[in-house]
Amino acid sequence: MTMLAPPPLSLYVHLPWCVRKCPYCDFNSHPQRGALPFAAYVEALLADLDHDLPLVWGRTVQTVFFGGGTPSLFPPEAIDAFLQQASGRLRFAPGCEITLEANPGTAEHGRFEGYRAAGVNRLSIGIQSFDDGCLQRLGRIHDSAEAVAAVRLARAAGFDNFNLDLMYALPQQTLAMAERDIECALALEPTHLSHYQLTLEPGTAFAARPPAGIPDHDAGWDMQEHCQALLAQAGYAQYEVSAYARPGRQCAHNLNYWRFGDYLGIGAGAHGKLTLGSEQAILRRWKLRHPTAYLAAAGSDAAIGGDEYLSPARRPFDYMLNALRLNAGFALAEFEARTGLPRSAIAAELAQARARGWLAEDGERIVPTELGRRFTNDVIGLFLTDTA
Structure with missing residues (x-):
């Protein structure tokens, strides 16, 4: 880590x-x-x-x-x-x-x-x-x-x-x-x-x-x-x-969003994603969906529809779900900073994607190819593990 x-x-x-x-x-x-x-x-x-x-x-x-x-x-x-x-x-x-x-x-x-x-x-x-x-x-x-x-x-x-x-x-x-x-x-x-x-x-x-x-x-x-x-x-x-x-x-x-940045989500059904530095954790939080229930509970724990801490195993998939939508791809150093994982955590999946012609390396960046952009969901799917 x-x-x-x-x-x-x-x-x-x-x-x-x-x-x-x-x-x-x-x-x-x-x-x-x-x-x-x-x-x-x-x-x-x-x-x-x-x-x-x-x-x-x-x-x-x-x-x-x-x-x-x-x-x-x-x-x-x-x-x-x-x-x-x-x-x-x-x-x-x-x-x-x-x-x-x-x-x-x-x-x-x-x-x-x-x-x-x-x-x-x-x-x-x-x-x-x-x-x-x-x-x-x-x-x-x-x-x-x-x-x-x-x-x-x-x-x-x-x-x-x-x-x-x-x-x-x-x-x-x-x-x-x-x-x-x-x-x-x-x-x-x-x-x-x-x-x-x-x-x-x-x-x-x-x-x-x-x-x-x-x-x-x-x-x-x-x-x-x-x-x-x-x-x-x-x-x-x-x-x-x-x-x-x-x-x-x-x-x-x-x-x-696509660079796996943080966002505070407020309002009925709003979703947020926050990096908690003191806990070295990534929290996803969402609010109650129905306006009536939200209006009654806003400002209290009761308005929270759910909290989920992203496990290290889940983070590569969540990161790629966003970053691989971008034509410019992502920098490996940014992956490490945003997920708290070493680049070695995704080395096998990157190698498989490169072998299929879906991703290419441009210095320190990983960039989707034209073929990869056509099969974005398949590329992202490589990073979904059984433990995620």
Whole structure:
């Protein structure tokens, strides 16, 4: 074992409500029924934060991310109240990236200005598609015109750093339709674009009742390759399996996840991962999923849905589950610092991956090859042991 070094720290804030649950969504989201308890939820978040603060005393928060659910259901005043109080409890780094997820169906005139004034400096807008038929089949509450309008409102409010979420391999989608979605997104000049393949996640409505016309594996791969080419031609570099960015505009929050950084998770169903230097341990903690139960328990041990200390045997798999999503791979010295394990702990698996042409060495870095990026899950699976 080597010494665990605390990595950069992020703060994740989960806002669990949405207007309507999308049939493909497996996130902890709950349909809005009546007026939402915005003020009470902010108080619960702060109580949750106070409860977990001893785990991160003295550390600086590098990024903040409001995820959901649909965070843009919350009024700017609620986001402002939370950030003011949180920044008095935690040290925020200068220029701290603060991202809020927004849904075009909840974008209202003046709301983006309010978020900007509250301190949010990056948006992630869930477009999914610019094709109205695809949006209807996905169960989205907005149409393509509202998507374009939301982006224009965000830009007019002063946001010069924003991500657009797109999905592909959608029900009844053709290659031409997938390419058209990319072209529409590029016309809006985002700094970052996320491009995900639709998957039927267990427990979702789509998994129980798969929609007709989902493209097969080969058709999905064609969409991915053609869209990647369009993005590259437009100056967006792929740096992670589903993430593309203009130079210098990678999502710092997600990069911290993928580099096995630490993150404090607060809110209903939020997950966190923290390196405890004094104990030389890595703790994963998650909170109660249902908003009602969370609101009643926030600030006490009863709000903790579970704690898990990562065993040394489990750490290589958890590390690779994140790091091997990055095109740049990882440095062996960083693996040692983030896991507390010597590089010899993964020597056999690395040798096997290199023999299969999945990974390559670039000095002190381990980098996925083009073949390895196509079979990411198989590469990661090499590091899953029976004792993990």
